[in-house]
Amino acid sequence: MARKGSTANRRHPLATVALIAIGLMFTGGAYTLFSGTATAETSTASQTTIDEGKKLFAANCASCHGLDLQGTGAGPSLLGVGAASVDFQVGTGRMPMAMQGPQAMEKAPQFTAEDTEALAAYVASLSPGPAVPDESLLDAKGDASNGAELFRINCAMCHNVAGAGGALTEGKFAPALTGVAAVHIYEAMVTGPQNMPVFNDKNLSPEDKRDVITYLKYIEKNPSPGGYELGSLGPVAEGLFVWIFGLGAIVALTVWLTAKSN
Numbered sequence: 001m002a003r004k005g006s007t008a009n010r011r012h013p014l015a016t017v018a019l020i021a022i023g024l025m026f027t028g029g030a031y032t033l034f035s036g037t038a039t040a041e042t043s044t045a046s047q048t049t050i051d052e053g054k055k056l057f058a059a060n061c062a063s064c065h066g067l068d069l070q071g072t073g074a075g076p077s078l079l080g081v082g083a084a085s086v087d088f089q090v091g092t093g094r095m096p097m098a099m100q101g102p103q104a105m106e107k108a109p110q111f112t113a114e115d116t117e118a119l120a121a122y123v124a125s126l127s128p129g130p131a132v133p134d135e136s137l138l139d140a141k142g143d144a145s146n147g148a149e150l151f152r153i154n155c156a157m158c159h160n161v162a163g164a165g166g167a168l169t170e171g172k173f174a175p176a177l178t179g180v181a182a183v184h185i186y187e188a189m190v191t192g193p194q195n196m197p198v199f200n201d202k203n204l205s206p207e208d209k210r211d212v213i214t215y216l217k218y219i220e221k222n223p224s225p226g227g228y229e230l231g232s233l234g235p236v237a238e239g240l241f242v243w244i245f246g247l248g249a250i251v252a253l254t255v256w257l258t259a260k261s262n
Helices: 002-009 015-060 082-091 113-126 144-154 182-191 206-221 235-261
Strands: none
Touching: 015 113, 082 113, 082 182, 144 206, 182 206
């Protein structure tokens, strides 16, 4: 009889497994509920931003770029340009253009930061493209020496070794890079605005782009060790300046001394 009672009180082998399964179901259900609520709130906020961007685009951009971003005779397609391109073009005031010309000119932005973000979110929602860079890549705390080398190899032929800018063909130009926000420098590298080539992550890694920004911000904050920069025109222009004004001064002094002795 004692053996029968012991057998009756013994727990079924699957009881423990069932209890664990029930506990996991309740825990997982609660986690899903809370995380689902948070995700829904985030999605709602994001969708609100996109909807606002759609309204702004229809009112200010669609006449040139088309309602579905396919482009028109007055403006290129924006499919695939990503949020980074919109943030650069609108954030620097290049878009909307004030007038047609060889290239869009930088001017005071027409939209607020919030409106620019909404426009970028809307364009990015329709087709994938480069995103706005993370703040960690914009702190100008990278390797300035590596950035200087990369800039000389990839950028100096247009922007000048000191980032002073330079003329291009057909009335176009490479703008000066002094005073340009780090985020816009990075976005220009990944989107290739105007005549600029695209430097994707296979050409220049995100760390390399950070180093280039570090170099540009370094020369922006530190004066030229060689004295007067002559507008950072470069060694050819500086040498020509010396030949014209320096040699000219010597010739003028020689003529004056000769005339005086006679």
